[in-house]
Amino acid sequence: MLLERAWRVGLRSWKPIKPSPARSRNFSINPPTPRALPRWQRYLRRTGYFGFSIGVVWAVDRQFNASAIGRNLRTLWACALITAEYKMNFTPEKSDQIPELHERVADIMFNLFTSNGGLYIKIGQAIGANAAFLPRPMQIKFASLFDDAPQIPHSDVLSVFASEFGRPPSGPGGMFEYFDEKAIASASIAQVHKARMWPEPGEKEGQWVAVKIQKPAVAKQTEWDLGAYRVVMWLFEKVAFDLPVYFVVDFVSEHLRRELDFQLEAQNAQRTAAYVAADPRLSQTVYIPRVFPALTTKRIMTAEWIDGVRLSDRDGILRLMGDLPGSPTPLRGGTRAIMEPMVELFSNQMFLWGWVHCDPHPGNVLVRPHPASPRKPQLVLLDHGLYVQLTEEFRRDWCSVWEGLLAGEWGVVDGVTRKWGVGMPDLFASAVLMRPVKLGRGRPQREAEERGKPLEEMTNYERSVVMKAKLRGFLTDTDRMPKVLIFLLRNMRMVQGNNKSLNSPVNRIKITGYAASHALTRITPHASLRARLHEYHHYLVFRTVMLSIDAAFWIARTRQWLWRVLGLGRDGMGFEDEIERSVRGLAKSSFGMDVGADAFDG
Incomplete structure (x- = not known):
């Protein structure tokens, strides 16, 4: 009891001992507040972090x-x-x-x-x-x-081979007996190397091939x-x-993605080779290099190596064909023997096969002596990454547009273009034929009345407004417009540019027009008597127009020959040059656009 009472008294009398100020400073829970840095130092630190x-x-x-x-x-x-x-x-x-x-x-x-x-x-x-x-x-x-683009280093080439095949391109265990580390060509998405395959049993030497390698950065x-x-x-x-x-974004994007798949490109090449082989005429004048599926992946493609002169080497082509001095054994037929099968090839693709190569620029076309007839030229078509497939309905309409334009059946052209959601059939027809076309009468006068004053009197701003309004009127319904037209018109401009670069040796419009007419008769082989009579009249008009176009072509060729004989110039003004001059005049008078001479080269 005494102890308990003493304990309670002690608790009541106890008071906490206050620490001294010095001890308070030494044992405080909160650290001392640092002195703030100057503003310029804070900004400098933040800039450094950023x-x-x-x-x-x-x-x-x-x-x-x-x-x-x-x-x-x-x-x-x-x-x-x-x-x-x-x-x-x-x-x-x-x-x-x-x-x-x-x-x-x-x-x-x-x-x-x-x-x-x-x-x-x-x-x-x-x-x-x-x-x-x-x-x-x-x-x-x-x-x-x-x-065009610089080559990627060989280390990147090795990494692509390692990821695709798990093997190096050459050396012990390599994919090829020989592989040239230096690319012979380098483009924006891929580069090409020359290589030699391992010899097959019974062969002394393997076949030479072109190896196309996609650059590693492209996929990312x-x-x-x-x-x-x-x-x-x-x-x-x-x-x-x-x-x-x-x-056009979705359509273009999808085809650009396909162009990056080299297995798909190999399949495109094989399909085109089958079409060419089945055509008695083209099989003798056109060649598609063989591809090797076992040596092809999504990022590496191996195809037969072909020696030839690229169409982009204009002087080399002219020497090869004997139009320029320097070739000991020129090939027969002149440049006509090159351009005629080219126009026929792409016309068949558009109108008969419905399977169209969309990148026929001159760098993708080689010319070589035919292996079986060394004095004859043979076209070699390269780069099969970009193709479009035409539907049967569109192919029929496309044939009808071409034949209608050349037979003067403006109702057919107008009906198809409106079906496609395309206004201003005159402009569309001019873009298709690459020559000025006016459908119907009084249209230029009506257009001038709508503008209010001549284009020559307008300011730059007013001409631009008129041009934009016309282009909006040209694409009246983009949902109905066949997107393949974008690539078809590009294809045709490139073929025209190739013909122009060789001094227009062939009548491109005539060859294309006959191909469209022939394809249309194959699409509709049976018809009633009344329909046949209509077709005969239609065909008579068609042949008359084609004769007039052919006459204009030969007049241009004669003028070229006179220029050369009189020493006024080697090339003169070719048929394609005259067409382009007319189109530029149409663009100037209708749109106020100053179109350059090389704008249609594709």
Whole structure:
């Protein structure tokens, strides 16, 4: 009891001992507040952190994502500049400065495509396929947008082979007996090496082949680039130009993806080779290199090596055919023996096969002596990555348009174009034939009345407004428009450009027109007596028009010959040159567009 009472008294009398100030400072739970840094030091530190973060993102993007983010930022910046340029400077008050505006925008676009490379070159070429409808500075810039790029290092080639085959290209255990480490050609998405296969049993030496290798960065960049392309086209339609351009995005993107699948390209080549082999005439004049499926993957394709002169080497072709001195044994037939099978080949693709090679630029065509007849030329068609398949309905309509244009049946042309959601059949017909066409009477006068005053009296701004209105009237319903027309018209422009570069040795319109008419008779072989009589009359008109076109062609050829004989020039003015001059005149009078002489070369 005494102890308990003492304990309670002690508790009541106990008081906590207060620590001294010195002890309080030494044993405080909260640390002392640091003295604030000067403002300039804080800003400097934040800037350093931000710069370091940007550097890390840039390094990671470049190392693991092939600079896809950086390329997209560059694209969006270019789009912002273009949009701002047109919003601020495309005004009636600055009409005199519009040519300089187009020049600046052309530089921005060209620098963007060449800086980003890869698929951007393909996208730029797709846009440039319609260069004739772009301002003059853009026509010049897009004409120089070549599909060329530096080679990737051999270490990257080894990595592609390791991922695709698990083996090196050459050496012990290699895919080939010999593989040239230096590429013979390098484009934006792939490069080509020459190699020799291992000899088969009984062979002393393996076959020489061309090995096409996709660059490693392309696969990483594809979806990013196509996403940026989608944004760009949307901005151009909705913000910058107010023109219907976005409707082609899905179609173009899908075909660009297919072009990156080399197994699909090998299948395209085999299918085209089968079509050519089944044609008695083309099988003797055209050749598709053999592909080797066992040595082909999605990113590597192996095909037969072909020695020949590229069509892009104009002087080499002319020497090979004896039109220029320097060939000891020129091939027979002259340049006509080259262009005639070329026009027939692509006409058959459009009208008979419905299977069309869409990239026949001169770099993709070789000319060589025929292996079985060394004095005759043979065309070799390369690069089968880009094809379009035509539906039976579209192929029938496409044949009808061509025959209707050449037989003067404007009702047929008008009906098909309206079915396709295309207005202004005159403009469409001119784009198809690549020559001025006026359907019906009084149309030029009505157009002049609608404009109110001649184009020559309009300002740059007013002419641009008229051109945009006409292009919107041309594409009246983009949902119904067959997207394959984009590639078909591109194909035809390239074939025309090839014919022009060789001084127009063949009447391209005549060959194409007869192919369309022949294909149409095969589509509808049986008809009633009344329908047959109508067809006979139709065919008589068709032949009459074709005779007039052929007469114009031979007049142009005679003029060329006189120029050469009189020493006024080796080439003179060919048939295709005269057609292009007429089309440029039509563009100037109808749209106020200054179209360059090389805008139709494709």
